[in-house]
Every structure is written in structure tokens, then in C-alpha cells.
Amino acid sequence: MKKREIEELLLQLVNVQSVVNSSGEVAIIDFIENYLRSWEYFQKNPDNIIRVPSVGDALNRPSLLVSVCGQESPDTVVLLGHTDTVEIDDYGPLQDLATRPEELLAALRKGQRDLYPEARKDAESEEYFWGRGTLDMKAGVANELILLKKLSEAQTSFRGRVVALFVCDEEGNSAGMIAAIEALQAWRNATDANIIGVINTDYHTAQYPGDEDYYLFKGTVGKIMPVFYIRTLETHAGDPFAGLDANLVLANLLDEINLNPKYSDSAPDEFSVPPISLKAEDLKEVYSVKTNHEAWTLISVPLFEETPATVMSKMLTAAEIAATKSSDKFTNYQRAYCQQAKIPNPHVLPKFEIITLATLLERASELLGEDKDKMIDRYLRPINHVDSRKQTLHLIRQLEALLPDRRPRIVVGYAPPFYPAISYLDSDSHFYTLVDKGIKSVLTADIAKDYLLDTGKKLKTKTYYPYISDLSYLALPYDERDLQLMADNMPTLGRSYHIPLSLMKELNLPVINLGAYGFDAHKWTERVERDYSFRILPRLLESIVMEILNNR
Template sequence: MLSCRDEVLQLTDELVRVESVVNTPGEIDVARALHQKLASLPYFQKNPERLLLSRTVNDERERYNVLAFVEGTKAPASNRTVILMGHIDTVGIEDYGHLKERACSPSALMKALHQETLPPLVKQQLESGDWHFGRGVLDMKSGVASHVYLLSYYAEHPDELTGNLVLLAECDEEDSSHGVLSGLKDLKHWKETYGLEYIALINSDFVAPLYEGDENRYIYKGTIGKLLPSFFITGAETHVGSCFEGLDPNFLAAELTRQISYNPELCDEALGEIPVPPVSLKQTDLKPSYTVQTALSAYVYYNFFTVSWSPKEVLDMLKKQAEIAFANALACLDSRYRQYRERCGESYHPLPWKPRVMIYEEMNRQLREEHGDRFEQHMKAFKAQLLLDESLDTRMFAARVVEEEWSWMKDKSPAIILFYSSLYSPAIDLAGKDERERELLQALEEAVAAVQPHYAYPIVTKNFFPYICDMSMVSLRDDEAGIRAVSDNNPGWGTKHYVHYQDIRDLNVPAINVGPYGYDAHKKYERMEIAFSTEIVPEVTNLVIRKLIGEK
């Protein structure tokens, strides 16, 4: 076993002390700090071209990745290369409240927490001394610290590797994956420059219990995918005093959320594993201010995890769900209208609306056919102007584009328009489809078997990392039709949002996740178990490296 606990913990604290909240200048600070640390190593002083502080591309913000490359010198020489990947940004620290100033100082935070009233488990783990607290200790600076420790070791001992080791410490994992998507270009450049053959990638994002009382420590052989299906909902405006003369889009939105959120029928399944169902991430109308008129439109979007379904399949099934929701909402409204008229002693006449659901590309195609170049030039200018509004993220940008296109529709009867408004993160798996996958699977199996006797809790491998992570951006199984379903149905594609999926195809490397273990990532009691995170994680990672590029 490696004797690395103290060093990995120290590296973790060094990284945590640099506040690096996503979309803030802290992302620059942490990248520069890590780059400076690696630049101090004799290996990179001798080979400075193998260490990069690389600015992201096609990004509205200035921020950087850190990449480093160690060439093994053990005979027989090989171009086989293992990538170590981890993100150096974190979520915000506002949730720490009055402890906010200590959030990025583990020792000071833990000292302060001893004076707080804590949940029983948090209190127990804090007092044990076996857990480490602070923003980013779990998600995922201890994982990066493990990678940095191993890279630094092999920078001093390249004669122990027949192949090569590359580190990608990327920014912006917590928002839009600009870091990894830019890093793909640097990895491709090194591949071409040095003739590297990327055979495996080891990510080190956090792992956590999957249910109450779960004592397993998980290693993942792939990751779930994620889509953000979004719905622009139009109604028929009316004065609230004549509410049944209109159709409130918020009423439709509520029924749509009831139909989609937490619906187990919308859970994908592959390799015996099932991700959680969709859940609403935003629901709002687009009314700019108070009036006594009902809203003209509403906007909702949902998290949607995949393990086998394509973006096109998801669109098709959600169109059906929207049609069901629309019909149910109208049936409910009609029933309530009938009851109201009966109570008033007045005659009832059926309400006029019918379910109407369109996928964005269908509406866009119809508008281009009806209005031709005039529509296309208008929308080009509209998007260019909209880009000037820096307050709009990709999701609201897409909604505003759909809203503007809807204004060109000749038939403005109530409708639901379905589209994508954010990054598509593809699902990946490790099923032994080729020799690289089989080698990685075997190396991982042997590493876990070797380490398990030295650790008290079960180390269990599963197929799909259950949270969003940048592993999604290192391999792609979707065909061109699958990607077109994303690009053709994202109203911000090519302006506010764009992903060069060919870069992912060009890398297409098998990946696993061996990461720190803990609780409450993204919460104020974020903490990691020290033993697993600083001893077991680097040990398993190192054994996989040695199996793949260290043995003759």
C-alpha cells in the first residue's frame, strides 16, 4: 500500500484553500496555483512543454485547465497513455451562512463546527477525527489531489512506466463543461504531437452512499447521461374576472410537471441499473410584471437522466407525455367549468381548446417554409441582439428564442413546444466491447481485489456514476442522427451554445471513476472519509495505472 495519506490530505487542503467557485475569478486562481505547484517539479522544469495552463475556448469567461504529461522510460517503450482527470471548480459557499468565511479553510471550519448544533451523524463523524470538512474536499479536490500525488510520483520515477501518464485538471465542471470540452482539443494536440494512444481515463469525482445505511464504497465503470428537456407553453390570455374565457399556461405547466416529475415510467434502464426519474428544475411564467391578466406563456424544464435512450427517443416519449398532460389539463378544466356553471344555474358549453404539442424543429421548419428568408434573417438578428444580454444563461436564452419564433406563428392557439436548452451529457459504459475496455475492466477488478483486504468496508463496482460528471465528455456512442436531435432542437445552438461532438468521438476513451467517499457534496456539511479518500483512492488508481502501463 502507498504511504500517501498525509501528502494527499495536505494537497487537498492546498487546493481547498483557493476558493474556486464556478463562474468566478477563483477558477483562474486555482488553475494558476496548481500549475505553479507542478511547474516547481524538476521534471517539468526540464520539460516545460509538457505542462500547460490552457485557457478554455468558445467561453464567455476567462478560465483555465491545467494539463501535464509524464513520459514513461521503462522498457519496452510504449505510446499507451492513461489520462487522470478531475475538476478544480466547486459550487458556491453561500449555504455556509455565518461560517462562509471558513468554508474553504478545513481546519478553521472544523474548529467552528465543534461549537455548532449538528445533526447526529455529522457530529459523530466530526468528533471521530476520521472525516475532513470543507467546500470541495469531497467534490472533488481530494480526488484531484490523489491524481496530482500520483503524477508527481511518476514525474520523479518515469522509469517505472512503459507508457505515459496525462493529467487533465479541468474547470467549469459544475456548470457547462467548458473545461473538459476545451481540454479535448489539448489532448488531441498531444496525441498528434507525441503519438499518444489513449487507452484509459480515470476520473476521480466523489462517491456517496446510495441509500440510508449503505456502507459500500463505489467505483463506477461509466456514467449516466443527462438531457434538459424544456417546454414553452402558450395559453389564451384573459382577465381573471373571466377566467374560463382563457387558458392559463401555468395550469398546463402544473399538469405537465405532475405528469413528468418523479414518474418511474420515464426511468431508463441498462446493464441492470436504473437512474432516478425526471424532476423539475424550473417552472415559471414569462409575464414581466403584475397585471390582472393571465400569463401568455410559461416555461418549465426537467432534469432527465439516460443510460441507453437517445436524445431523439427522449423527445418522442416526452412529446407523448406532454400530449397526455395537455389532454388531462383540458379535461380537468372542462369538468371544473361545468361544475361552476351548474352552481351558477347557467348553461354549459364545452371549452374550445384541443391538445397541441410540437417539437421545436417541427415549428421551426414550418416557420421557415411559411416566411422564408425574412424569418431567418429576423431570427439571426434577434439572436445576435439577445447575446448582448449577459444575464441570460443558455436555458433562458433558448426560451426567449422560442418565444420570439412563436410570435411568427399564424395559428396561435394554445400549445406546448418541446426543445432542449442546455448541454447534452452522453451516457457511457464499460461493457467490454473492445480490447481497451476489457483490459481496463480486468485491471480494475484486480486492483479492487488487491486493496479490499486492507479496508474495512465493501468496495463495490457499479456501471453508471449516478450524478452528472465530465466523464460524459470523453466517449460518445450516439450516431449522427442522435446528435442532430440535440442540435436541431436547441434554439441556442450555434449562438449561445455549441458543442463540437467530433472532439469527443476523436478521443473516445474507456473511462472509470475512482473517487473520494463522503457525504453532503454541494451542502454545508460537505465532508470526506479520510482513509478511503487519501489512501484507497490513490492505491486503486495506482494499481490500475501499473497494470495498464507499468508492467512489461
């Protein structure tokens, strides 16, 4: 495949601004579909392009399922790529150039925005394309399209089929991927296809400062999002020890969990990044001298080998630690104040209760004498249009207020979204052996089983792709106990939040991520390295696909 052809297509793709949750997501799919239909293959086989609508989507954003057939065989390789990008507001006065790589680079070279030293060096070279979506992930989409084009022009060179899923909304709520796997399953059933595995071409970057290696990932990280609701005791600001400030407890909770590597997940020789809060606030809506007695936070927890059950256990422990720290601070500060003021210690703080959301639901159902599911529906139905995270909070607040004992309490549950972790460690699939053979046809392996590039750099193998991706929707390596625990603690699941868990378990597909390389995805300095991404990567992808389909 010609490097320049892929680069020219990349620039065209980037020129189509496709920010998530905008009409641009329709425009980019229109562009790709028109590009595909200009090929002779699809003029003869127009039904091999399927436009897949996102269910209930206000913007009518579609995805595409595209198939190219070789010689007769049920064996199939799936390529996956998302076509949306994050916003462009971070480009500031250069927003109009964010999706015009050549003009953006010219402006940066003129010093219209200050660049940090490494970025300045890259801007002065000819080794990168700059702009929103160049790296994440239109470089990968361009690679997939050119590979499909080459295969469509050489159908006798391979057996079986190559299917590509070009999906919207990956940077949002994965509406495109959720619809696409339904379409993929329907297509598989209709064609009796045997899907060997899935190749995602999302970007990768240096794994630490100074890292110059490239990476193949034989799996993808997952994510689960605990929600913590904190209920304390209100009081007058002039009598602070007569109650307990919820913000004190929230601060201790965040101090315990946020960026704490003791809560990182691990696999052989790999560690996930620590959890990070995505939302944290008190719930006092107006100013008054009454202290705040409610707070909440959402915590993003990466998954490697942890499960919903083990994460819940750790989060309950974290809540206990935060509660103990808060109680100890309350006691110690009150003692110190009373000594200064020469008055007795008048207040004893009631003991905290730490419970799961599932426990709260059971208690409330019993108090109300109402079926649990009917109760949840009654509380959530009037706010079905509200963000599902806020729905979770609303339900917890309403039900916790029913409990007769007004004591400090932390409720721990789950809020959407949920992304399973997938890895070759969960699979005995021959797919991964064929992937390695395909790479060895292009690169040589050293003693450490790394692959050597002709540039002197290495392509290394890791288990978990470290950035949340739509690959998570292609398998579900958890047992029923874990899934039931998650469902019991995520009341929006199956209501306002829909994820096809049974289909994911049925698909059970092995996956890899082998994508373009560059720096600063989601930043205004986003850029993709041209040599690896458009010279080496295309050869690797083609070799892997041909190895899988011709040597089964």
C-alpha cells in the same frame, strides 16, 4: 504513497478558494502549476505542463494538461479532475471557514451550527476532513498530483505516459473541459500517443441510506434538457372559462414528469434518478386582471441508454398527458361551476396541439418565406449575450406568435447543456479488463465479484457514475439520426452554445470514475472520509495505471 502527504496537499488545495465563475478558478490553477514546477521532473521538462485557456472566457480561467513520461511507448493513461467548487454561501456565518477545514471542524465541534445526528457523529471523530471542495473534488485532485509526483520520480518503473487534465468550470458550463479535449487531441496528434482510457477521480457517496459500500463506475450518466413552452388562451379573470390558464397546464406537466420514475432511464440492474425541473415560471411580466397565457419549464433528464430521439418521444407523450389532464379539468370544473350557478356550459376548449421545436421552426420558415438558419440567426443575433436557455425561449415565443391558429399549444424542444452517457456497455475496449486486474492486485474479489477491503467493506462495480461529469465529453455513442434530431430541436447549438460533437466522437475513449468517498457534496456539511480516500484509493489508482501501462 504516504497518506499524510496526500492529506497535507488536500488541505493546501482546499485553502485556495476556487468557486466556479470566480477569479479563484485562476488562483487554484496557478497553485497547482507552481506546485508541479517545483518538481525536478518539470524543471527538466517544463514543456510538459501546458496551460489551456478557456475560449472566450471573460475571467480568463485556464486548465492544465500535464504529462509524465516513462520508458518509450505510445501507450497513455489520462487522469481527469476538476479544480472548481460550488459556492460557499450555504455556510452562513461560517463562510470564512468554508475552505479552512481544521478551523471549520473546530467551530462545528463547538456547536456554532447544528448538525444532524450522523454528521455530529462524524464531526466528533477524526475520520473526516470538512469544508468546501474537500470531497468534490480536491481529494481526487490531490490523489492525482501525488501519483504524478511518484511516477515522475520513478520513470523507469513504467512504460508510456500519464497525462493529467486539471480543468476549470466543471460546476458551470464545462468551458475548461471543452478546451482541454481540444488540447488533448492536439497533444495526441503531436506525440502519436495511444490513449488507452481515462480515469476520473470525482467523488462518490452512499447510494442509498445505510449503504456502506464503495464504488467503481465504468461509465458516466448523461443529461439532456427538454424545454417546454406552453401557449394557452388569455381571458379576463372575471370570466376564467373563456380562456385557459397556462399555469394550470404547467402544473399538470410538472406533476406528470417531475420525480416520476416512469421517465427514469435504465440499464441492467441500474435505474437513473427521475427527471427534475430546473426552471418553471409563467411569462406574465406585469400585474393585470388578464389571465396568464404563457409558461415554460426546463427539465433535466438523466441519460443511461436513452437517446435524444427516445427522450423526445417520451416528452411529447408527457405533454399530451398534461394537455389532456388540463382539458379534462377545464371541462369538469366548468360543468361543476355551471351546475352550481344554474347556467349553461358556454365554452368549449379548442384541442391542444403538441409540436416539436423543429416543427415550429419549419412552419415559421415557410410562413416567412425565409431560409430556416437565416431566420434563426436573425432572431438570436440581437440577444447573443443572453443566457442560451433564455435565447431558446425567446425564439420559440417569437415564432409561435406567427402561427395563425390561436389554439392551446405546447412546443417541445431542447436547450443546453447536453452531456452524453458513456459506459463500458458501448465499448469492447481492453481497458476495463486491465482496470479490474489492477484492482485485483490490491484487493481480493468475492463470489459476487465485489472487491473486499481490509476494513471488511466492499468496493462494488456499477455502470453509470450518477453525477454529471466532464467524462461525458470523451465519447459520443449516438448515431447521426439522434444527433440530427437534437440539433434540429436545439437552435442555440453551434450558435451561442458550442460543444465539439465531432471531436468527442473521434476521441471515443473508454472511461471510469474511481474517486474519494464522503458525504454531502454541495452542502455545508461536505466532508471526505480519510481512510478510504487517502489510504486505499491511492493504492488502487497506482495499481490500475501500472497495470495498464506495463501489461499491454
